[in-house]
Amino acid sequence: MPTVKDKAKEYPTVKDLQKVLDACKLHLHQIDEVWPNIYVGNVAVAKNKAVLLNLGITHVLNAAHSKQGSPGNQSFYGNDFVYFGIPADDSTHFDLDVYFQPAADFIHKALKSPGGKVLVHCIMGMSRSSTLVLAYLMIYHHLPLKQALQKVVQKRAIYPNRNFLALLLDLDLQLTRKKKTCQIL
Known part of the structure; x- marks a missing residue:
């Protein structure tokens, strides 16, 4: 029977995750x-269609859609990119x-399309965008949150806010429970 201490090792806290960050x-x-083929960036690069085309980006997920300083919609990107705004x-x-x-599904569909490369951005590319990429890695690649976080921080300086980390922890618990339920059945 797992003890409380064992459970603490199994499920990280927001504080544990902040230490990784x-x-x-x-x-x-x-x-x-x-x-592979998932980029996290800021609003400046998201506005630079020439850079995006040069990188081969095909899809843009804006996690700061309609926010001050973050213009973007399908008409801005035209036929060069598929756009999704949150x-x-x-x-x-x-x-x-x-x-x-919805964000994980968009990323997954983008990567399944021929030559698919997706930019996930917000204003600075640190909190909202990285949180959505982490959720994608957890949902579609079945990575536990801490492992997903460790993979992403090897490639980019990110810092999801405490609220987003707590929401990701909830997702981690839901996915773990779902996996255990499927194993029992």
Whole structure:
């Protein structure tokens, strides 16, 4: 029978996750490939269609859609890119988790398309965008949150806010329970 201490080892806390983030020694760039054909970037690179075309980006997921300083919609990108916008706030009160599945599905579909490469961005490319990429890795690649976080911080300086980390922890628990239920059946 697992003890409380065993459970604590199994499920990290927000504080544990922040330690992983704090250990990252990378400098923040405009754009980084954090997983094969998945790029996380800031709004400046998202506005630069020439750079995106040069990188071969085919899909753009804007996690700060309609926010001040983050223009973007399908008409801005025209026929060169497939666009999906999520009007997320980088706040301690925003329920980003309602967008985890739609964002993960968009990324997955983008990568399945011929030559598919996706840019996931917000304003700085640190909190909202990275949270959605982590959710994708958890949902479609079955990575536990801590492992997904460790993979991404090897490639980019990210820092999801405490609220988003807590929402990702909830997702981690849901996916773990679902996996255990499937194994029992």
